Amino acid sequence: MEPLLSVAGLTKRYGGRLACDGIGFTLDPGEVLAVVGESGSGKSTLLSLIAGEVAADAGSVAYRMRDGATRDLDTLSLVERRALMRTDWGFVRQDATQGLRMAVSAGGNVGERLMGVGDRHYGRIRATALDWLARVEIAADRIDDPPTRFSGGMRQRLQIARNLVTAPRLVLMDEPTSGLDVSVQARLLDMIRGLVAELGLAVIIVTHDLAVARLLSHRVLVMRAGRVIETGLTDQVLDDPQAAYTQLLVSSVLAA
Amino acid sequence: MNPPNPAVARATVTVSAGAGYNFAYLDEGTKRMIRRAILKAIAIPGYQVPFAAREMPMPYGWGTGGVQVTAAILGAADVLKVIDQGADDTTNAVSIRRFFTATAGIATTTRTAEATVIQTRHRIPEAPLAEGQVLVYQVPIPEPLRFLEPRETETRQLHALAEYGLMHVKLYEDIARHGHIATTYAYPVEVAGRYVMDPSPTPKFDNPKMDDCPALQLFGAGREKRIYAIPPYTRVRSLDFEDHPFRVQRFDRPCALCGAEDVYLDEVVLDDAGGRMFVCSDTDHCETRLAEPRLAETRLGETRLADGHTGEAA
Numbered sequence: 373m374e375p376l377l378s379v380a381g382l383t384k385r386y387g388g389r390l391a392c393d394g395i396g397f398t399l400d401p402g403e404v405l406a407v408v409g410e411s412g413s414g415k416s417t418l419l420s421l422i423a424g425e426v427a428a429d430a431g432s433v434a435y436r437m438r439d440g441a442t443r444d445l446d447t448l449s450l451v452e453r454r455a456l457m458r459t460d461w462g463f464v465r466q467d468a469t470q471g472l473r474m475a476v477s478a479g480g481n482v483g484e485r486l487m488g489v490g491d492r493h494y495g496r497i498r499a500t501a502l503d504w505l506a507r508v509e510i511a512a513d514r515i516d517d518p519p520t521r522f523s524g525g526m527r528q529r530l531q532i533a534r535n536l537v538t539a540p541r542l543v544l545m546d547e548p549t550s551g552l553d554v555s556v557q558a559r560l561l562d563m564i565r566g567l568v569a570e571l572g573l574a575v576i577i578v579t580h581d582l583a584v585a586r587l588l589s590h591r592v593l594v595m596r597a598g599r600v601i602e603t604g605l606t607d608q609v610l611d612d613p614q615a616a617y618t619q620l621l622v623s624s625v626l627a628a
Numbered sequence: 629m630n631p632p633n634p635a636v637a638r639a640t641v642t643v644s645a646g647a648g649y650n651f652a653y654l655d656e657g658t659k660r661m662i663r664r665a666i667l668k669a670i671a672i673p674g675y676q677v678p679f680a681a682r683e684m685p686m687p688y689g690w691g692t693g694g695v696q697v698t699a700a701i702l703g704a705a706d707v708l709k710v711i712d713q714g715a716d717d718t719t720n721a722v723s724i725r726r727f728f729t730a731t732a733g734i735a736t737t738t739r740t741a742e743a744t745v746i747q748t749r750h751r752i753p754e755a756p757l758a759e760g761q762v763l764v765y766q767v768p769i770p771e772p773l774r775f776l777e778p779r780e781t782e783t784r785q786l787h788a789l790a791e792y793g794l795m796h797v798k799l800y801e802d803i804a805r806h807g808h809i810a811t812t813y814a815y816p817v818e819v820a821g822r823y824v825m826d827p828s829p830t831p832k833f834d835n836p837k838m839d840d841c842p843a844l845q846l847f848g849a850g851r852e853k854r855i856y857a858i859p860p861y862t863r864v865r866s867l868d869f870e871d872h873p874f875r876v877q878r879f880d881r882p883c884a885l886c887g888a889e890d891v892y893l894d895e896v897v898l899d900d901a902g903g904r905m906f907v908c909s910d911t912d913h914c915e916t917r918l919a920e921p922r923l924a925e926t927r928l929g930e931t932r933l934a935d936g937h938t939g940e941a942a
Contacts, residue, residue, distance in 0.1 A: 451789050477805075485793070488793030488794075493869060493870045494872050515804075
């Protein structure tokens, strides 16, 4: 099977400091890849590079479009790239205030992408928004509340609904569960796992939490100081880590 | 006085009013710069063209943008009309008219049909505009996406890529909150199928008048330093949803003075006991109708008819 996303030799320097050094991997449709590593290891930079928010110094990102043709994202025009980002891709941010319009109601947040692709029927937009709020377990009577009145967990769930409403095939998630308390985290992870399986989403999830990687991902990429140290199936890497740093990472997890 | 700069003197219009002002206050270099911006704006309908707005002898918010556009397009033979909220006799309208009388020595009028240039704040005249007329709007905030997307770099990109989903988010919020599109003024329009534009704070009642209008419409924002335009006979469409189509507000009564229906009415408070009347906001339209002999006759006829049926009516 041809991969959905191919990343090759992705490199980014901030001045003399290497944030990402020649990173390459492929992602199949429906596959969940976790990128783990400590703070400052280049995980978030990698995600920004893939999303095209930060320009790479070297390397390429190729994506198989809906028409089956694989295109290098650098060759896309700005219009095509933005269209891709708001239809076929999603980006769930660590900080929900960056991923949501805080002054706009929940329904408007979910409906924005639909209106962005040209839906001009209020009733239909609202019905879709209600459907998605239900799927992320937000009560229907909160549809007209702005996210400022939502709890942290609800904001993340709203962000997920906002991203998934156009049925994307690839979702990038940057630490979606950090900053939430443990029980809320568990529910959110459960929900993400359900949606990913149901919709057949390909996901790249950046996390420093190995439990999140264990629960959600098929494969793991371990990063340190901008390099990929180890990669493999999740169970294999977490149960039988080969690199010294991965062994340290796995053994640092506190058992409850 | 210093001898005039020869380059400027060459371009100077021979007519100059008293008090040592250049014709229509602005120097010729500035007028040329503004005219260039206007030409570009006409070439790209609805696109906001930046221009180097000058300090004007009036505060921002009083129509400095409109005044600069008017000054740049005025010729000695032009007849100027200035309206403020539909009225020719409010402070803003009177001062701007007087300003151009003093600095350009041109003729002014309150009659819409007689004017060649009409500077307006918050209204479009009720009387249909004709070819050859220019309507100049005073614009406080030219960016329709301003309160949705605070970054000017981003709004420019949204315009460039014609990504106007965000504008509909605002309308969505209106319906979600009020059950209908509650935006009643500065109602966003799409010009010539391309740029979304803020029509300045005119009531949405006036939006249909912008569509396919024979007159040239120019918009000047002095503080924000932007000029935009709608060329004559251009398609101007108010944004809406399929199931919540654009509608203008309707009044349940005619003008109390001239009896006009289908016009925009102002509420006038008469006393402190709740007395009020609704009259044409366009004062010239109202006065013209009152002076028309035909209308006077009709009203006379109606009165007679009413007299003839007094018994039934009472």
